[in-house]
Amino acid sequence: MRYISTRGQAAPRDFEAVLLAGLAEDGGLFVPETWPVLSAAEWRAMRGLPYPALAARILALFGAGEMPLRAMCDEAYGGFGHPAVVPLVQLDHRCFALELFHGPTLAFKDMALQLLGRMFDHVLDKRGERVTIVGATSGDTGSAAIEACRDRSAIDIVILHPEGRTSEVQRRQMTSVLAPNVRNIAVKGDFDACQDLVKAMFNDAPFRTEMRLSAVNSINWARIAAQVPYYAAAALALGAPDREVAVSVPTGNFGNVLAAWVARRMGLPISHFIIGSNRNDILARFLASNDMSAQPVEPSLSPSMDIQVSSNFERLLFELLGRDGAATADTMTRFRAEGRMPVPDAAWREATALFRGFTLDDAGTLSEIRHLWTTGQYLADPHTAVGTAAARALAPEDAAIPVIVAATAHPAKFPDAVERATGIRPPLPARLADLYQREERFDVLPGDLGTIEAAVRAHARRNAA
Numbered sequence: 001m002r003y004i005s006t007r008g009q010a011a012p013r014d015f016e017a018v019l020l021a022g023l024a025e026d027g028g029l030f031v032p033e034t035w036p037v038l039s040a041a042e043w044r045a046m047r048g049l050p051y052p053a054l055a056a057r058i059l060a061l062f063g064a065g066e067m068p069l070r071a072m073c074d075e076a077y078g079g080f081g082h083p084a085v086v087p088l089v090q091l092d093h094r095c096f097a098l099e100l101f102h103g104p105t106l107a108f109k110d111m112a113l114q115l116l117g118r119m120f121d122h123v124l125d126k127r128g129e130r131v132t133i134v135g136a137t138s139g140d141t142g143s144a145a146i147e148a149c150r151d152r153s154a155i156d157i158v159i160l161h162p163e164g165r166t167s168e169v170q171r172r173q174m175t176s177v178l179a180p181n182v183r184n185i186a187v188k189g190d191f192d193a194c195q196d197l198v199k200a201m202f203n204d205a206p207f208r209t210e211m212r213l214s215a216v217n218s219i220n221w222a223r224i225a226a227q228v229p230y231y232a233a234a235a236l237a238l239g240a241p242d243r244e245v246a247v248s249v250p251t252g253n254f255g256n257v258l259a260a261w262v263a264r265r266m267g268l269p270i271s272h273f274i275i276g277s278n279r280n281d282i283l284a285r286f287l288a289s290n291d292m293s294a295q296p297v298e299p300s301l302s303p304s305m306d307i308q309v310s311s312n313f314e315r316l317l318f319e320l321l322g323r324d325g326a327a328t329a330d331t332m333t334r335f336r337a338e339g340r341m342p343v344p345d346a347a348w349r350e351a352t353a354l355f356r357g358f359t360l361d362d363a364g365t366l367s368e369i370r371h372l373w374t375t376g377q378y379l380a381d382p383h384t385a386v387g388t389a390a391a392r393a394l395a396p397e398d399a400a401i402p403v404i405v406a407a408t409a410h411p412a413k414f415p416d417a418v419e420r421a422t423g424i425r426p427p428l429p430a431r432l433a434d435l436y437q438r439e440e441r442f443d444v445l446p447g448d449l450g451t452i453e454a455a456v457r458a459h460a461r462r463n464a465a
């Protein structure tokens with residue numbers, strides 16, 4: 001399997017090269033040259049597989065089969081806190097929470113990053129190479145990436161988070177990892193500023209080459225590929241491919257819902273994608289009225305979704321524009337320059353046929369957490385609550401279609417919001433019980449490219465010395 005860039009100007013390459021490259025040199029995102037599609041019989045044959053076996057089968061379809069995938073998946077998911085890895089919990093007559101937070105850092109990011117850490121190790125060891133990973137986080141990618149990459153000898157990792165805009169648990173999960181190959185930077189700005197800095201480092205060709213930059217954000221195709229298997233597991237468990245399902249995803253950078261879209265593209269009968277947003281609702285506005293215009297990022301009770309520029313939308317846009325790289329590049333350049341994305345009407349209509357957008361403010365989020373708790377359904381974190389409210393509001397008209405809601409974080413990551421809504425302060429699991437006593441280490445830096453590049457360079461040099 002070969003991968004091409006959404007902007008049409010980068011040389012095609014294989015899975016391992018895409019894993020290491022992260023962002024394409026033309027600024028685009030890698031996507032498969034052709035989508036692997038399975039027949040109904042092939043999907044049926046995967047029903048009942050243990051999760052690591054299912055994940056290995058699906059990743060092999062994306063060209064990762066050169067790696068010892070089965071062993072990697074066994075290792076990556078072996079330490080998860082639930083034997084099913086991604087259990088489905090029934091909430092009501094048709095909604096099911098797909099719990100993606102049983103990994104070491106209590107959010108869905110572990111599903112991909114526990115695997116990516118092992119993939120990086122394998123490929124770097126084979127090639128005798130070393131990389132510097134730079135990542136941006138609104139709270140969860142950072143801790144999952146650090147946990148996956150800490151103490152790995154061929155990796156230096158620098159994570160940028162927006163100062164003061166993550167939950168305390170999220171910040172401490174990152175900044176209390178004192179491994180020498182890890183550096184945390186609190187940027188004076190919001191998540192979009194952090195993500196822009198990461199993309200700017202990739203687009204600075206000499207710096208990118210000098211540092212051998214790699215990515216752990218969902219701009220890296222391997223992240224998306226590793227998020228597809230859990231949608232397959234849930235859909236198969238609910239009767240696919242012989243029954244349609246819908247999916248509701250609390251959404252920020254559009255990576256998680258894109259992985260569900262990929263599962264549909266591969267032949268799973270997913271009727272709709274419901275996108276839940278907090279007050280940073282650029283995607284909901286786009287779906288309602290073709291208004292993809294970035295506004296300033298507003299802090300909310302679901303901080304991981306405090307994002308306005310959803311990177312992975314570019315992958316969907318590329319498909320909506322008939323895989324026309326030049327048109328995608330032009331649209332993205334205009335979005336950057338004008339702050340508004342000019343999506344042609346036909347492409348917008350195609351998107352609205354499949355995607356439904358929903359916005360929930362903080363008051364609504366608290367009331368949804370309270371509703372789920374007092375009706376005995378669930379103790380949800382604020383992100384998951386956006387997804388459950390969206391599912392109830394926008395479920396398909398056909399009541400026979402079950403809705404899978406991505407439960408993206410453990411409630412203990414956001415204890416303040418959960419306590420405000422329910423009076424219950426969910427405890428951290430025993431392995432994190434001393435998190436508030438652990439020493440923290442991070443630098444606070446202004447969000448200018450020169451300063452951040454200098455910090456990344458200094459970190460990489462210190463470790464190479």
Ligand SMILES: Cc1ncc(COP(=O)(O)O)c(C=O)c1O
Pocket residue numbers: 107108139140141218250251252253254255256257304305383384408409
């Ligand atoms: C807990 C949680 N929920 C939802 C999201 C949004 O997911 P995505 O950025 O893939 O749309 C994030 C961040 O990515 C998250 O950490």
Ligand SMILES: N[C@@H](CCOP(=O)(O)O)C(=O)O
Pocket residue numbers: 136137138139140141142216217218219252253255304305311
């Ligand atoms: N919500 C994310 C933001 C980054 O998203 P990613 O999926 O592109 O890594 C976070 O928690 O950091």
